[in-house]
Amino acid sequence: MSAVSLQPVTRHNWHACAALRVSAEQQVLFPFSVLEWIAESRFEPSFELWAVEAEGTAVGFAVLGEDEATAEHWLIALMIDARFQRRGYGRAAMQALTARLAVRPGCRRVLLGHRASNAAAAALYAALGFVEIDRDGHEIIRALDLKGAI
């Protein structure tokens, strides 16, 4: 398995994170830049920003968050820079993120959403056990049970 570590985004690594990019084709499916997530976290107190690092290099970026109204935990965003994709880093990052959530008191499941046409995301999340629980016109919502019962 590809080894990654999750590092908090700080004054030391935010610039490296902000330089990460998905491919031009993927921008249609994932139209947010890392800088936008960093900016939004200024106003969303539950947002946790994580740098995905491999051998000390930032290769991706993830955001976790908690819905104030429902207390549900969400994977708000995950991206691996286009130069580093298809090396197992996305899968390893997801495993590290869900492992981190699984030990939090009261966190029974994690939710995420992705565009229905995002085949890479759909394949990755389905392979990790995320089950579709809802969909609207263009977005699929999935959940992973962390404690035994969705």
Ligand SMILES: CC(C)(COP(=O)(O)OP(=O)(O)OC[C@H]1O[C@@H](n2cnc3c(N)ncnc32)[C@H](O)[C@@H]1OP(=O)(O)O)[C@@H](O)C(=O)NCCC(=O)NCCS
């Ligand atoms: C989705 C994403 C995070 C996957 O990252 P990655 O590091 O390339 O993924 P991995 O190498 O760990 O691959 C894990 C699985 O994802 C799926 N996958 C990844 N890229 C894929 C592609 N281009 N087409 C189809 N399936 C793909 C495969 O099932 C793969 O398993 P396999 O290698 O056994 O076939 C990456 O493509 C990305 O950053 N996309 C743009 C942002 C985005 O769409 N984020 C998700 C929505 S929130």
